[in-house]
Amino acid sequence: MAHLTGWLCPSAARVGWRDVAPGPVNRTGGCLHPLDAEGRSLACLAVSDWLPGGGWPVPLELADAVPAPVGGVAADGYLARSGLADFLGRHDLPVHELEEGQEPPRAPGFLGTLRPGPRNGGTVWIVPAVALLLAVLFSWVPNNAAARNAMASAPFLVLALVNVVPAVVLGLSGLRAGRTTAVAELRPSPGVPVTRAFLRRSVLRLTADAFELRTAQRQMRLIQHPDDPVLGIREAVVLQDAGQPWGVAFLDDRRTVLVFLHWDTWFAGDSGRSRLAAFCQSAGIGLREERMAAFPARRDEDRTARPWRAGAYMQNDLFAYASYAVVPLVGTVFPLFFGLFVWDLAWDPFFPVIGAALAIGVVPYAIRGAYRKWWLNQLVEPAVAGAGAMLDKREGTAS
Numbered sequence: 001m002a003h004l005t006g007w008l009c010p011s012a013a014r015v016g017w018r019d020v021a022p023g024p025v026n027r028t029g030g031c032l033h034p035l036d037a038e039g040r041s042l043a044c045l046a047v048s049d050w051l052p053g054g055g056w057p058v059p060l061e062l063a064d065a066v067p068a069p070v071g072g073v074a075a076d077g078y079l080a081r082s083g084l085a086d087f088l089g090r091h092d093l094p095v096h097e098l099e100e101g102q103e104p105p106r107a108p109g110f111l112g113t114l115r116p117g118p119r120n121g122g123t124v125w126i127v128p129a130v131a132l133l134l135a136v137l138f139s140w141v142p143n144n145a146a147a148r149n150a151m152a153s154a155p156f157l158v159l160a161l162v163n164v165v166p167a168v169v170l171g172l173s174g175l176r177a178g179r180t181t182a183v184a185e186l187r188p189s190p191g192v193p194v195t196r197a198f199l200r201r202s203v204l205r206l207t208a209d210a211f212e213l214r215t216a217q218r219q220m221r222l223i224q225h226p227d228d229p230v231l232g233i234r235e236a237v238v239l240q241d242a243g244q245p246w247g248v249a250f251l252d253d254r255r256t257v258l259v260f261l262h263w264d265t266w267f268a269g270d271s272g273r274s275r276l277a278a279f280c281q282s283a284g285i286g287l288r289e290e291r292m293a294a295f296p297a298r299r300d301e302d303r304t305a306r307p308w309r310a311g312a313y314m315q316n317d318l319f320a321y322a323s324y325a326v327v328p329l330v331g332t333v334f335p336l337f338f339g340l341f342v343w344d345l346a347w348d349p350f351f352p353v354i355g356a357a358l359a360i361g362v363v364p365y366a367i368r369g370a371y372r373k374w375w376l377n378q379l380v381e382p383a384v385a386g387a388g389a390m391l392d393k394r395e396g397t398a399s
Contacts, residue, residue, distance in 0.1 A: 001035065001088060001093050001095045001096070002032070002096050002098050003032055003047075003079060003095050003097050003098060004030040004031050004103065005030045005079075005097060008025060008030065008031055008046065009044055009103045011112050011113045012031045012046045012113045025046045025049065025113070028047075028048050028056075028078060029046075029047030029048050029078035029079060030047055030078075030079075031044050031046045032047060032050075032084075032095075033045070033103075033104050036107050039105070040104065040105050040106060041103070041105065041106045041110060042110065043112065043113070043114050044112065044114070045113075046115070047078060047079060047082065047084065049115050049116060050116070051082050051083070052082070057082045057254075057256050058257040058260075059081065059255065059256060059257070060237070060249060060251060060255045060256075060257055060290075061296060063239060063247060063257050063260050063292070063296070063297075064247060064262075064295050064296065064297045064298075064300075065297035065299065066297075079095070080254070081254060083252075083254065083256075086229075090230065133155065135155050136152055138151070139151035139152040161360060180205075180207045181207060181208070182207055183206045183208065183283070184282035184283040185204070185205045185279070186203065186205075186266075186275060186276065187203050187275075188265055188266045189266065189267055189269035189275055190264065190265045190266065190268060190305070190382050191265075191269045191382050192264045192265060192268065193379040193380060193381055193382065194265055194302075194305040194306075194379065194380060195305060195376060195377050195378065195379060196376055196379075196380050197216035197217070197372075197376035197377060198215075198216040198265070198304060200376075201215065201218065202216055202304065204259065206225075206226075206282070209225060210223060210224060210225050211223035211233060211250075211259070211283075213259055215304040216305065216308075216376075221259075223259060224258075226283065230252075230253075231252055232252060233251070233252060233258055233259070233283075233285055234251060234253055234286060235250070235287065235288060236248055236249070236276065236280050236285060236286070236287050237249045237250075237290050238276075238288070239263075239289075239291075239294075240289055240291055241291070241294040245263045245267070245289075246262075246263050246264075246300075247260055247262055247263050247294075248263065248266070248267065250285075262301075265302040265305040268382075308372070308377060
């Protein structure tokens with residue numbers, strides 16, 4: 001393997017239409033080239049695309065940072081911090097460091113840049129969605145009245161189904177994933193007001209296969225089991241500033257932060273730290289304290305414990321489908337106007353089809369939005385949260 005530090009070869013630096021779903025290539029960490037016996041490159045792997053832990057490496061010095069390229073890991077230490085160096089070493093794949101600009105020669109069957117993906121769920125169906133809208137625009141072309149009427153309305157019913165069905169499937173799969181048996185489980189014990197969703201859903205669990213971190217927004221991250229020799233969690237570190245704890249970081253052997261939990265929302269209600277100690281003991285990981293200036297990355301608020309507005313969900317890749325809820329609603333106005341006043345449609349099912357698209361594509365999101373706003377996103381005081389901890393635990397398993 002050849003590693004180009006802090007620089008991308010021309011193959012990885014080139015961004016085209018095929019990179020829309022996986023996202024642009026990030027130059028942090030450079031790229032890796034598998035080599036044949038003659039030292040020629042077989043393909044290019046951008047290091048930022050193939051992190052074994054599934055996220056950007058965050059050092060303990062920036063424990064509260066969001067896992068992202070700006071996490072403070074220098075390019076020269078990126079390969080080791082990400083875990084790729086240990087991973088390749090354990091599989092007897094030596095890595096040769098190349099200076100910037102020294103790309104290895106390419107083999108005749110060079111495969112180009114190999115990328116995982118798609119990363120953004122919203123881009124998966126954007127092409128068929130555009131095709132359906134084009135069908136509406138050109139619905140006046142067919143001479144057959146039935147075909148013309150169908151082209152003007154049916155695409156919006158299809159868009160509504162494409163919009164809702166994946167969200168339902170993802171929700172059901174989340175419920176199914178929640179049925180795993182936990183060896184150890186840690187739930188929030190807040191000392192500040194948090195949302196009801198945070199109390200019901202947030203949990204750090206250890207199963208037979210991995211750590212699971214679940215948030216109030218139904219996000220779930222999988223972190224390697226402690227038995228993993230490279231990326232497994234080894235210890236929990238209580239971070240203190242002037243004698244006051246402000247967070248807990250779960251580290252691997254490289255002092256890379258795999259999980260960070262704010263103290264005020266997760267542990268402040270448990271003054272004796274008994275829950276954290278019991279969790280670490282059950283999970284078989286260490287527990288210690290370390291002094292560090294509070295919030296070096298300036299993320300002093302636990303965003304998952306605060307109320308989320310609709311825009312916050314839409315800005316997250318995991319909630320990409322929610323951002324398209326308005327498509328059937330706005331799109332319905334278009335065929336109604338042109339169907340009634342321009343194309344003079346006379347198709348009997350026209351209004352039922354448009355009504356079905358509106359009901360399927362908008363009503364479920366309106367109900368969900370109301371449930372979020374007036375129930376899940378309501379703040380709960382710490383005393384109430386402590387009194388209902390057992391109830392929230394039982395309900396959180398089913399929510």
